[in-house]
Amino acid sequence: MxxxxxxxxxxxxxxxxxxxxxxxxxxxxxxxxxxxxxxxxxxxxxxxxxxxxxxxxxxxxxxxxxxxxxxxxDLLVDWQNAGKKYPVYIDQVRYEGVKMDKSASLKGYQLQGYDYPMFELATRQEGWRVFLVETDTSYTGMELTTRAVELMDLSRQPYDFRTLQFPQVDFExxxxxxxxxxxxxxxxxxxxxxxxxxxxxxxxxxxxxxxxxxxxxxxxLPMGVYSIERPFFVIFWHEGLTLAPFVAISAN
Known part of the structure; x- marks a missing residue:
């Protein structure tokens, strides 16, 4: 069985x-x-x-x-228009980075009620786009996905910029x-x-x-076996009663 x-x-x-x-x-x-x-x-x-x-x-x-x-x-995408390697300085520390000029394949948006702009990078893979947006808060687990969906749902207005720079990323x-x-x-x-x-x-x-x-x-788990694992009601009842004479919740 x-x-x-x-x-x-x-x-x-x-x-x-x-x-x-x-x-x-x-x-x-x-x-x-x-x-x-x-x-x-x-x-x-x-x-x-x-x-x-x-x-x-x-x-x-x-x-x-x-x-x-x-x-x-495993998803690999190529930018519709490749950027250029360019150093990026964050807190006076030099990082390998990328520079891209604004174009039809790189757009910027101001998000309603959010402090930082969002950038949309078009790819050569049909239907796929990559969005970059800064955050002051670290998220993990389901919070990360939930917050990303919230950001994608925010109302957008065009953001005026000439060039986007961002650090290269390579991590596991x-x-x-x-x-x-x-x-x-x-x-x-x-x-x-x-x-x-x-x-x-x-x-x-x-x-x-x-x-x-x-x-x-x-x-x-054993078939047909239900294991009670949380605190549970114990109710003493007799046919004809409208109130249970004794009720308790186990504390395990």
Whole structure:
């Protein structure tokens, strides 16, 4: 029974991963060409798959009767009009940077209620644009995505400028997505034991590349068993009563 359940879960996870690669169905955007996925119950196989795709060191472990789900995103864009390499000084420190002149492929906007302008860089890849906007606040996890959506939704007015300069970017970082751990999915049939995410970003005079690798390790829960894990009501009741004579909440 457990083996059959694991096989069914494997098939479902594979289908879900494929469906998510299709992007936002309502918008008609298909992201599948930028995504790769892998579902397996073999940790060594999943680690090897990440390494083969230039993401070594994921250090994945999978519990017995669990599954590992891997996903890789890789998007490379070229600026419609390349910039020029140019040094940028921030707090009197010199950084390798990029200089671009205002053109049809580089626009600036003043955002309503926001202190800094937003710049839109057109790319040679159909439909893709890259937006740059400064911030005084650091965001992580879902806050980062939520704030980006808020900025994109702000009303825009043309911003007057002649040239844009920005530092080149080339970094790799771990992203904390531990908030996903312990989440129950598929109606509580399994939970996420561990979630790992790494990202890379390159931004230079020629274009930009955004990459991420995500691994989620799940643990199957006993079928048909519901485990109470939060404080709970205990209600004594007798047929015919309108008020319970005794009610308590467990403190665990």
């Amino acid at each position: 457990q083996r059959k359940y694991l096989d069914e879960l494997h098939i479902k996870a594979s289908k879900d991963l494929n469906a998510k690669s299709k992007g936002d169905a309502a918008s008609g955007v298909d992201l599948s060409q930028y995504l790769k996925g892998k579902v397996t119950n073999d940790a060594a196989e999943l680690n090897a798959w990440f390494a083969e795709n230039d993401w070594p060191g994921m250090d994945i472990t999978i519990t017995p009767n669990g599954l590992g789900i891997g996903s890789i995103f 970082a771990d992203v904390n997505i531990k908030w996903m751990e312990g989440m129950k999915v598929e109606g509580g049939l399994f939970s996420i034991d561990e979630a790992i995410k790494k990202v890379r970003l390159r931004l230079d005079d020629k274009g930009a590349r955004a990459q991420s690798a995500v691994a989620m390790m799940t643990r199957s």
